[in-house]
Amino acid sequence: MPRFRPRTRTWSAVAALALAVTAAGISAGPASAADVNNVKNAGFESALSNWTCSANSGATVSSPVHSGAAALKATPAGQDSAQCTQTVAVKPNSTYTLSAWVQGGYAFLGVTGTGTTDVSTWTPDSASWKQLSTTFTTGSSTTSVGVYTHGWYGQAAYYADDVSVYGPDGGGGGDPAPTVPGAPGGLAVSGTTSSSVSLAWNAVSGATGYNVYRDGTKVTAVTGTSATVTGLAASTSYSFQVTATNSAGESPKSAAVTGTTTASGGGGGGGAVPRHAVTGYWQNFNNGATVQKLSDVPSAYDIIAVAFADATSTPGAVTFNLDSAGLGGYTVDQFKADIRAKQAAGKKVIVSVGGQNGTVSVSDPTSATNFANSVYSLMQTYGFDGVDIDLENGLNATYMSQALRALSAKAGSSLVLTMAPQTIDMQSTSNTYFQTALNVKDILTVVNMQYYNSGSMLGCDGKVYSQGSVDFLTALACIQLEGGLSPSQVGLGLPASTSAAGSGYVSPTIVDNALDCLTRGTSCGSFKPSKTYPDLRGAMTWSTNWDAKSGNAWSNGVGAHVHGLP
Numbered sequence: 001m002p003r004f005r006p007r008t009r010t011w012s013a014v015a016a017l018a019l020a021v022t023a024a025g026i027s028a029g030p031a032s033a034a035d036v037n038n039v040k041n042a043g044f045e046s047a048l049s050n051w052t053c054s055a056n057s058g059a060t061v062s063s064p065v066h067s068g069a070a071a072l073k074a075t076p077a078g079q080d081s082a083q084c085t086q087t088v089a090v091k092p093n094s095t096y097t098l099s100a101w102v103q104g105g106y107a108f109l110g111v112t113g114t115g116t117t118d119v120s121t122w123t124p125d126s127a128s129w130k131q132l133s134t135t136f137t138t139g140s141s142t143t144s145v146g147v148y149t150h151g152w153y154g155q156a157a158y159y160a161d162d163v164s165v166y167g168p169d170g171g172g173g174g175d176p177a178p179t180v181p182g183a184p185g186g187l188a189v190s191g192t193t194s195s196s197v198s199l200a201w202n203a204v205s206g207a208t209g210y211n212v213y214r215d216g217t218k219v220t221a222v223t224g225t226s227a228t229v230t231g232l233a234a235s236t237s238y239s240f241q242v243t244a245t246n247s248a249g250e251s252p253k254s255a256a257v258t259g260t261t262t263a264s265g266g267g268g269g270g271g272a273v274p275r276h277a278v279t280g281y282w283q284n285f286n287n288g289a290t291v292q293k294l295s296d297v298p299s300a301y302d303i304i305a306v307a308f309a310d311a312t313s314t315p316g317a318v319t320f321n322l323d324s325a326g327l328g329g330y331t332v333d334q335f336k337a338d339i340r341a342k343q344a345a346g347k348k349v350i351v352s353v354g355g356q357n358g359t360v361s362v363s364d365p366t367s368a369t370n371f372a373n374s375v376y377s378l379m380q381t382y383g384f385d386g387v388d389i390d391l392e393n394g395l396n397a398t399y400m401s402q403a404l405r406a407l408s409a410k411a412g413s414s415l416v417l418t419m420a421p422q423t424i425d426m427q428s429t430s431n432t433y434f435q436t437a438l439n440v441k442d443i444l445t446v447v448n449m450q451y452y453n454s455g456s457m458l459g460c461d462g463k464v465y466s467q468g469s470v471d472f473l474t475a476l477a478c479i480q481l482e483g484g485l486s487p488s489q490v491g492l493g494l495p496a497s498t499s500a501a502g503s504g505y506v507s508p509t510i511v512d513n514a515l516d517c518l519t520r521g522t523s524c525g526s527f528k529p530s531k532t533y534p535d536l537r538g539a540m541t542w543s544t545n546w547d548a549k550s551g552n553a554w555s556n557g558v559g560a561h562v563h564g565l566p
Contacts, residue, residue, distance in 0.1 A: 115139020452504025
């Protein structure tokens with residue numbers, strides 16, 4: 001959400017390019033146990049050592065990574081395709097498997113100088129890590145080949161990691177083949193509800209994933225160092241173990257821990273939030289919108305998100321400071337009294353963390369604990385019903401999930417937990433925001449994705465839809481609805497006026513049509529969902545202040561419509 005002025009950053013999806021690429025046979029794994037990876041610095045752990053990128057287009061980043069602590073980010077510009085190359089030693093008359101993991105914009109992987117047929121493979125833009133793989137055979141006198149990755153002109157940056165040329169040892173001293181990782185340590189129960197147990201453990205060097213076992217049976221596989229096992233019986237004890245995995249195999253099981261679910265009725269989230277609810281952000285600052293006290297917020301709003309809590313010097317911790325001067329002398333005592341009055345009227349008041357300029361880093365167990373403790377302290381101090389996660393500068397799914405579960409354990413089943421990701425954050429279930437939402441699904445109230453400041457995006461049918469249309473709202477909501485969230489956990493987030501966001505404002509009528517399309521199957525545009533979702537939670541706006549500036553046109557129009565949904 002904008003703190004002071006609308007954002008102008010734009011994310012756009014593009015149609016597929018008609019590109020002719022030659023590809024040999026596809027193989028997903030190493031050639032044999034005796035083969036080696038002949039690529040040096042294959043995971044970019046030593047920055048760009050052994051790699052050369054055109055026009056200074058390459059750099060290493062710590063996120064996103066497929067494995068290890070680094071990956072390549074290469075950014076095309078103008079007539080440069082951001083090509084990064086390495087000369088790899090090989091043996092003559094030998095067959096090799098070339099592969100790499102890529103993410104982001106259009107990504108190409110290929111090899112030159114084989115002495116036979118040079119090959120390549122590619123993928124259009126991908127929101128999650130995807131493996132590219134092909135094979136090639138060297139000629140009778142070939143002792144080295146050129147391996148390359150590149151993007152496409154004018155497209156977004158691409159990421160690459162774990163590049164490999166598996167086959168006979170060419171004598172160039174490439175990275176060693178992976179070995180089976182060791183067993184995870186530090187396995188512990190991080191939270192429980194009546195139907196789930198949350199686990200966390202220490203990272204294992206060389207691991208690319210982890211398997212979770214319940215009473216000796218594998219129940220899930222994850223890439224991070226936490227997991228939530230669901231579908232459990234209330235008031236029941238279970239034994240859990242974890243193993244680490246990579247392409248070389250699976251580690252021994254960790255030491256077992258016991259997790260006991262709570263009695264029936266615990267957890268669940270949402271409290272007394274209405275079946276169909278309207279969420280509005282209330283601004284704790286003056287940016288040209290109408291300055292309000294909480295008591296001024298119209299009754300159409302069921303959840304009021306106070307924007308924003310701020311980061312402190314303690315990692316992960318947040319605080320809240322009422323801008324009394326900017327709000328015309330609004331005192332803390334009045335603010336607390338207004339929260340109680342809203343709650344007495346059946347409303348929920350929560351504190352929002354983040355915003356356009358808000359940066360809160362929850363990236364390890366300590367900062368996760370600090371986050372949970374500080375938010376719970378704000379709930380006790382001001383009487384907030386819960387928290388909204390509106391971190392637009394990235395979040396760590398593993399540790400934010402841990403933090404929210406720790407908060408839930410403190411606050412109990414009445415906790416209201418909402419999220420406000422950007423459109424790009426919910427394009428794929430592999431995105432960290434989407435992962436976080438799914439990780440805490442059993443305590444999550446609603447995800448109000450921001451359908452603005454976005455540009456064109458892909459819908460669940462793979463087609464590109466323009467911002468500001470009924471199709472944009474319904475086809476993107478479909479991704480969440482089909483990606484694992486319950487309809488009651490999906491809301492449509494829109495600006496209250498043209499002044500509230502850089503782009504994406506639609507009239508209340510368009511919002512109402514989208515709600516009807518999703519819940520009733522009526523008033524749809526060209527996209528029509530395969531089924532209806534009558535339990536859809538509702539809608540959200542930025543902000544109650546901008547709504548007031550426009551005579552409350554948004555809440556008057558959308559509010560009544562939400563409350564009249566089936």
